[in-house]
Amino acid sequence: SAVISQKPSRDICQRGTSLTIQCQVDSQVTMMFWYRQQPGQSLTLIATANQGSEATYESGFVIDKFPISRPNLTFSTLTVSNMSPEDSSIYLCSARSGAAQDTQYFGPGTRLTVL
Amino acid sequence: EDQVTQSPEALRLQEGESSSLNCSYTVSGLRGLFWYRQDPGKGPEFLFTLYSAGEEKEKERLKATLTKKESFLHITAPKPEDSATYLCAVQDSNYQLIWGAGTKLIIKP
Numbered sequence: 001s002a003v004i005s006q007k008p009s010r011d012i013c014q015r016g017t018s019l020t021i022q023c024q025v026d027s028q029v030t031m032m033f034w035y036r037q038q039p040g041q042s043l044t045l046i047a048t049a050n051q052g053s054e055a056t057y058e059s060g061f062v063i064d065k066f067p068i069s070r071p072n073l074t075f076s077t078l079t080v081s082n083m084s085p086e087d088s089s090i091y092l093c094s095a096r097s098g099a100a101q102d103t104q105y106f107g108p109g110t111r112l113t114v115l
Numbered sequence: 116e117d118q119v120t121q122s123p124e125a126l127r128l129q130e131g132e133s134s135s136l137n138c139s140y141t142v143s144g145l146r147g148l149f150w151y152r153q154d155p156g157k158g159p160e161f162l163f164t165l166y167s168a169g170e171e172k173e174k175e176r177l178k179a180t181l182t183k184k185e186s187f188l189h190i191t192a193p194k195p196e197d198s199a200t201y202l203c204a205v206q207d208s209n210y211q212l213i214w215g216a217g218t219k220l221i222i223k224p
Contacts, residue, residue: 001161042202042214043159092158103149104212106158 002027002095004107012113013083020079021110023093028073033094033104034066043092049076083114117142121203121215128222131192136201136218139185144208148186150179151202153217159202162188193222 003026013019023032032049047055047068055068070076080087093107119140128134138148147166151159163172165181172179176197178189188201203215 004158042216045212103161103164105161106151109156109158111156 001103002029002097002105004093004095004105006091006093006107006110008110009108010111010113012115014115015084017083018079018081019083019112020077021091021093023076023078023095023107025074025095027097029095029097030073031096031104032070032076033096034068034076034078035092035094035106037090037092037109039089046078046091049078080112083112085114088112088114117205117207117213119203119205119213119215121201121218123218124216125219126221128190128193128220130194130222130224133189133191133193135190136188136220137185138188138203138215140203140205140213141184142205142207142213146206146208146210148181149204149206149212150186150188151204153200153202162201190220193220195222195224198222 005024007022034046035043036046037043045058046061046066047057049055049068049070051070065081067079090109090111092109094104096102096104122137147164149164150162152162153159163179168181168183170181176191180187198221200217200219202217204212206212
C-alpha cells in the first residue's frame, strides 16, 4: 500500500487568487491522480499527473485552470488558479503503485473554501 | 454508457442489525470492482478489490461479493464505528475508475 499526505489540509482563499496543493507519497508510484469531490457527492477525476510530461486532463478541466506538476515518482502539485466560489471543494490526491489494475490509494484531501 | 449505481443512498441501522449495500454496474470490459470507506472530512480508505464473478472477500464485519451485474457489501452485526460513506468504483477496459455516488451508512447505538 501507499501512504499519501497532502498539504494544506484546508484553506480559505479569496476570489481571484491561486492555491497550490502538494501531494507526497511514501514510495515510488507509477500513476498519480487528482480528484475533486463536492460536498455530499462522489469523486470526479480532474487529471492524471504524468511524471516528466504534461498531465492528462479529463473533459471539463483545462491546464490553465488546474496546472499540475509531477517532478518525480513520489510528488505532485495541483494549482487551482483564479479561484471562484464554484471551486470550493475537497481536492484529493490518489496514487497507484504498480500494475494498471492495482489499487488506488488516496490522500486525506484538501478542503478549499473560496470567498 | 458505463455506469455505477449504488443503493440505497442512505441506510440507518441499529447496532447489531445486519444489512447489505448494493453496487450495480454496466461497464464494458470490467477489470475490477473496488470498495472504499470514507469518513467525513477524510479521503477514501481502500477496503476490497474483486476481479471476477463469484469472488468474495472479508474484513472484520464486512464481506464483499461480486456477480456479473452487481456487488454487495454485507455488514454483519455493525457497530457505531462502522458509520461512514461506502463508495464503489469499477475499473473499465481502459483501467479508468467509474465511481458510484456512495451509500451513507449510519449505525445507531
